[in-house]
Amino acid sequence: MVLSDDALRTTIDAWERFAAGAESVRGVRPEILMSWYRCREEYAVDPELDRAPPAAEVGAHSMDHDVVYTELGGQAASAVRELGGVEGVVTVTDGDGRILGTWGSSNYVLTLAAESNLAPWSTWSEWASGTNGMGTALESHRPVLVRGPEHWCRGFQGWVCAGVAVRDAVTHDPLAVLNISSWQASLSDAVLPWLGKVAATTEAKLRQRAHLSGTQLGAALTDFRAAPATAVAAVDLAGNVVLANSEAAVLLGTPADQPAYSPTHRWTPQLSTLPRLVRRAVERARKDPSWTGSTLVFVPFLGVTIPVSVHPVFTGTQLIGVLLAFGASDDTTAIDAPEAEPAASGWPSSVPTRVVAQRDDRWVLLDPREIRFAEADHNTVWLTTDQGRLVATTRGLDRLEQQLEDKGFLRVHRRFLVNLGRVREVEQGFKGALFLATDARTRETIPVARRHATQLKQALGL
Template sequence: MGGDDDIDGVRPEVAISWQRSRDVYRIDPFLAEAPNAVSDATHSLDQDTVFAELGFCAAAMAHELAKVGGVATIADANGRIVAAWGDRNTRTIASEGGLAPFFSWSESSVGTNSMGTALETRRAVMIRQSEHWLQAFHDWSCGAIAVRELVGGEPIAVLNISCWGSELPGSARKWLETSAARTQNVLRGRAHDSGNELLAVFAQARGRSTDPLVAVDTEGGVVIADDRASIILGVPGNAPAVDPVVRWAPQLPPFIHAARYATKRAAVDSGWTGSTQIFTRFTDEPTSIGIRPVFLHKNLIGHLISFGALAGEHFPQAETGGVLLGRSRRVVALREENRMVLLGTSEVAVAEAVGNEVWLLTDEGRLRAALSGLDKLETDLSDTGSFLRVHRQYLVNLSRIREVERREKGELVLIMDNAENTMVPVSRRNTRAVRGALNI
């Protein structure tokens, strides 16, 4: 398993995960235990809600788990275990290998495992004994399922059940799916509350302004737009979409990117407001938009956006693709432990997450970024006008894309213009953004 390409008879989801473990994350299959997780104490209200709901489900099953020598764990979106329940003896054995709170079980940390692999997919994942990438966990059978945001689809947390030296109970998958569905229903109720609050704020603002107005969620999905804003955005006018599953997608990529930039800014500064200019289909001149974040119980739920308005921080935008233009920027890379390389953004083709490290494909070769964490690099480069997140593991320089390949099932693969013509996969949830950014 640990390096061979011959994987006949292996389930496809496991084989794909093995390939990621070997080729993307480069995990040593002979690691004896999971690594300590990077501390991450800040949680959104949705995260706390999910942890509480999943914790209730796990605690309710603790007695039954003890009967079969099982343990249940909850991990956050980064694979960091936050709590564990179940058989005391099994938990002791589990702790010796890091299957316990404060250890990381993302695929990028330990390779194929139920929690980390569940974060990479949208269904329950069952990993049996030798299917684990780490040989130290070949005595374990595990199953897990992730709970995801209704808006954006990003994972929030993952629920796991594990047994040592035996197979999982036959009811494990059903229990996982039921627990996740129950938790998703709680989130759906919160999302409806958020949608109704955005409708109320929209109605209040509509009475005070004559500018075209729209209320959007944190990902830029339209909850409601007045008649004039709806024409600009290409969505139905005055048609409320409280349910996040059916919210309208604006046919204007720069607008979506502006909303998502506002979400990042407001998440760290609750008093933030902003404005920018975007090009629409109806004029050769840019149109100003003003953005005001909306909160419910101190939790960011979306934005009110007015066309023709100016407010707060002004941030520039690109004419096409909706990616933020920005100031001159340097990307710092490490050639050796004591030697830094200062790269212009145009010299960086791709940034790739490998565990907690970020590796840059540059005109100088493959270099490790000084920043740790792809999310941090994405935020740092958000105003450069060039970079777009196309996959959980990849950030690409749009100006360095040479070709776009469309696979049989509609998947997109980007071929970069570096010497190796590096191929970068586009995840399904990012396909629309990539098409919009590249105008294809």
């Protein structure tokens, strides 16, 4: 698991050339080179960084997160005892790469780790701290190893790190990372298999719980009171169908009355807007457990827009999914056009004409032309608009990009989506870097990642 002298020199040389702007280098493992590209092109991480940045506060998490953190904490303490003579630390992070706990083989190595902020209250996501065992594990579905100069930031290249992410059984989002780091020493060849085993064992427990949640969702659908012939479906937190009656199955393109309790066997609906609808419902229900809502959904093969009411399903205080009832609703009226104004409950339609943002406790309905650009901060999206800087109700820049397709917006960076109609200038920076200036009275600049430069020039006719 250690780099040979030749491999070490090759990796150092490759890192120096790539950090200086080389488009391609040889002698670096594909997963490391992909991470370097993300760090340089998408995240713009300073390769001279020597301390991880402080962690930001994020929203409330589920009980599943707490269980996983506790489980991995026990494994971390066990791993420290098994490090033998190696000076190393074991860390547990949350799904955003924020370190929650650190265990060390000695006070010396804990002090050494603290100098790099390899300690609680710091963040080691790739976008913040570059290629590293914790952040790169969040981007991967298997254990990862980052050795010495494979780290993107020079200040961390004295460490060898191995990490693995534990993922939600339903959404597949990362919940936590278990990581082992050694200082200027190799890790045992047994570390990666051990990490994989820990993740597999923990995820197996999550799948068992998800199976139970599936049976509870099916029972909730059976007990649901609806008018005869109402299309009703039970859907998990990722928007996959657990159970649908015959009327709903026709709309969703899934088997009728066939339960799929196991998360690995659930049906993928044919309505492309359904996962986004469910994510929005989950966000609202977690903030207000008594909430129910309604919206309009476009059914492509019927060519019509139909109303759907949304009913969150809880077991105790844990949200496990939603029930969807398609058909007439007291909150909205079915229409024949695929585009509609937001429904009375505050939801956008499946193909929105306006973007919903939030200011304090008020909803703000924006014409897309009012938005100059959008910036991602983890899953939170900030909109820079003619009405000020607002938080989008849409979670994740990818989802907002889908929502605004055909509205004149272009993704120019992993963190930025820009309204091309509001671009006033294109500036050239160092080594061909591009920056966009908007038509705002105060100066606003947006970085353009190299991978998006060609598409941007074509879109602007340059």
